[in-house]
Amino acid sequence: MTTLLVNKATAFESVRPLLHSIAYKMTASVADSEDILQDVLEKWLHQEAAVINSKAYLAKAVANTALNYLKKRKQEQDNYFGLWLPEPLTTPQKEGYTVTDEQLDYGFMLLMxxxxxxxxxxxxxxxxxxxxxxxxxxxxxxxxDHCRQLYHRAKEKLSASKRHHxxxxxxxxxxxLFEEACLSGNLTTLIEQLREDVVFYSDGGGKVPAAVNNIHGKKNASKxxxxxxxxxxxxxxxxFAYLNNSPAAVVFINGKPDTIAILAADAGGISEMYFVRNPDKIQHLHTFL
Structure with missing residues (x-):
């Protein structure tokens, strides 16, 4: 490999965590994010024109490539059975992700x-x-002008959605409490932590049993x-695992990961619970669990 290619590869690797973060926030898919980075890397290594700011150039290239992936995935997502939830991401293992990156929060990913x-x-x-x-x-x-409209429209949509601290x-x-309750069979203490307006989300992708619609309210969530x-x-x-900058519970059945439970909680208790059960969305976590 020539010195130029080595330098370009080094430049790419130095910002890989940031690029992966952009791809993941765009697609909410770990597998797609890896594919996007590989596509951008190959084009970057063969890029002949001079680039002044490689970091900004690569970030825009990743975002643009992600758009193409989202267009291809639209029909699949439109036909998805039941609720669609993002793939959980293991954040501690990837340098560049920090607990201050609120855009990686699972609730925020769903808002996106x-x-x-x-x-x-x-x-x-x-x-x-x-x-x-x-x-x-x-x-x-x-x-x-269209860019300005898109940006302000995005901010309005995100700010209008209810989010708890x-x-x-x-x-x-x-x-x-969740672990103790499920192991003991006594769910009383955990149920007491549910907000009256709690919402449960469950994603099985039609491959395993899951609630087809959101479950609203403490009474229904308790059942x-x-x-x-x-x-x-x-x-x-x-x-326990650390997913999307949040503590989460991985439920194993017969030795295999069966469900990822991610919670959103504030001073008032549990506001949202996300149960990811689609095998395709948890298989990439096997090496971290």
């Missing part, structure tokens, strides 16, 4: 699905790098938790 692919791309580059509108327009092949320490405590335990409690083994 309210944005169109273009809104997502413009918003992320504008928020992360302060990318000028003229550069965004050039990158995405649209007019500057994330408290990692409280979530850790509640997850301990759902009791139903889960009555079916799997005795066989369930729990292990």
């Amino acid at each position: 699905e309210k944005l169109s692919p273009l809104e997502r791309g413009v918003y992320l580059l504008r928020e992360s790098f302060g990318t000028p509108y003229d550069e965004l327009a050039d990158s995405f092949g649209i007019k500057q 994330v408290d990692p320490a409280r979530k850790k405590k509640i997850l301990n 759902f938790l009791k139903g889960i335990y009555s079916k799997n409690g005795i066989r369930a083994v729990f292990k």
Whole structure:
């Protein structure tokens, strides 16, 4: 490999965590993010034109490539059975991710699905790098005024959605209660931590049983938790992981990861619970568990 290619490969690797973060925030898919980075790397190594700011150039290339992936995935997602949830991401193992990166929060990742692919791309580059509108327009092949509209529309959609303050320490405590409750069969203490307006989300992808619609309210959520335990409690083994900058519980059934439970909690208790059960969305976690 020539010195130029070595230098370009080194430049790419130095910002890989950031590029992976952009790809993941765009696609909410770990596998797609890896494919996107590989595509961008190959094109980058063969790029002949001089690039002044390689970091900004590669970030825009990743965002643009992610748009193409989202367009291809649209039909698949439109036909998805039941609720669609993002793939959980193991954050501690990847340098460059920090607990202050609120855009990796699982609840925020789900909110990002309210944005169109273009809104997502413009918003992320504008928020992360302060990318000028003229550069965004050039990158995405649209007019500057359109970029401004997309950015402000994205901010409005995200700010209009109800979000509770994330408290990692409280979530850790509640997850301990979750483990104790499922192992003992006594769910009373855990149920007491549910907010009256709690919402449960469950994603099985049509491959394993899961709630087809969101479950709203403490009463309905309590029944759902009791139903889960009555079916799997005795066989369930729990292990803690750190996913999307939040403590989470991995539920093993017969030695295999069966469910990822991610909680959102605040001073008022558990506000959201996300149960990811689609095998395709948890298989990439095997090497970390």
